[in-house]
Amino acid sequence: MPSLSLALPRFMHSLFVTRGSTTGRWGGIARWGIALSASISCIASSHAIAQQSIATATRPVAIRTTLDNQLVEWAWTKQEIQQAGQGLWPQYRGPHGDGVAAPDADPPVRWSESENVRWRLNIPGKAWSSPIVWGSKIWITNATNDGLAMSILAIDRETGKILIDRPLFTNEKTQKDYHEFNSYGSPTPICDSQHVYVTFGAYGTAALNPIDGSMVWQRRDLPCNHYRGAGSSPILFNDLLIFSMDGFDYQYIVALNKHTGETVWKTDRAIEYGTDDGDWKKAYSTPHVIQVGEQLQLISPAAKAVIAYEPSTGKELWRVRYEEHSSAIRPLFDGRHLYLSSGFSKAKLLAIDPTGHGDITQTHVRWQSTRAIGCKPSPVFLGNLLCSLEDRGVLSAMNPETGELVWQKRLGGDFSSSPIVAGGRIYCFDEQGKSHVVDREGNVLSENVLDAGCLASPVAIGKDLIVRTRTSLYCLRATSN
16 A cells, blocks of 8 residues: 656756646647757757657646746755756655656566565565655665554665664554554655655654654644554645545644644545445545646545645645545546546546536546556556556556557456556566566566565666565666666
């Protein structure tokens, strides 16, 4: 259970901006071409980079325009991006939050315990949070099996050496209704140049010094009986750290000042759940900020509904209702439509036009699919295909405009980890230890086996594939072509 790839060099990434929802994912190419032409003199290999920009411009870039017309990341400034360099996977689902690696990423296709393993680090305890990367450091949260101790680790990306292993929270007891399938350390951390931010749900949230992992601020007063364990990973928006707390007793989304930890806004879910049983009110989704025309929207799937909020205030903008609960995905946006799976018991994949106001269930759902849709794994774009990995191992590629099935592969196994895309390939890791690499035509390029399975999602940077299994952290890198 969970818990931006940068198109072109980091300088080029700051030049592109998605301005509206009317042109869509493909129509944005012409608009981005204007920005490319205006900047061509700044680029050494202009022809090659221009061709690359056309290929990657089908995915919008999460950038906003400020009042002084300076292009600034919602979460990271241009200077921070340059500081991180190629080591930029700072949050759950990568820099863009969409599971797609940078265009220059080319991780290995084949590996095993004895092939293409740069290093392996055994990690004691039980935590399903995904790794994040900033520069030369990999960060992961960890927890003991009983949840009485929670910690943060920093690992050298090149060597696998532990640089920091710092205890964060201790608990005299844990919530009674913890589900054995989940862990006490499932939310993925997030970082910028100043801090590493972690949350363990109701057990504690903190900002850490990236030099030594020491605590800058902490909050342990945000109530929530997670019932099956926490799962929502935090995101950054300007100076806000935002995450959802959808539990058995309380259901809300909260924004903290990332510098101080103080609550800036908190919005309770105003959802008609149709029951008093809190087990049907839970959710584990990670929110996502998108731009629709001139408006910024914070998209937050919950039980029984997905709601869009103003990210600066928490004011509700619109909602779409559905019957499912325990949503655990991060939404996906292509500049025109929003895609998300609704959760348990049988997930639907919804394509939503996010331009409406109020309850838009009957008016703005463009299509929905119920065939082999993942409840826990998040959807991802593989080129111009929308891919959904069903929990029981069926990988489906669809036309994002219509939902029409293009191809489908039965991989087998059980999946909680979300797939990622790198080098034009999709990487899927199951809970038993097997992984599958599939190309855009649906051909299975390889099946690979490690000693233990994955619930965390992998990371792809450059030639490296960073994988957290139930027992270990790996850096996989091809030793030869």
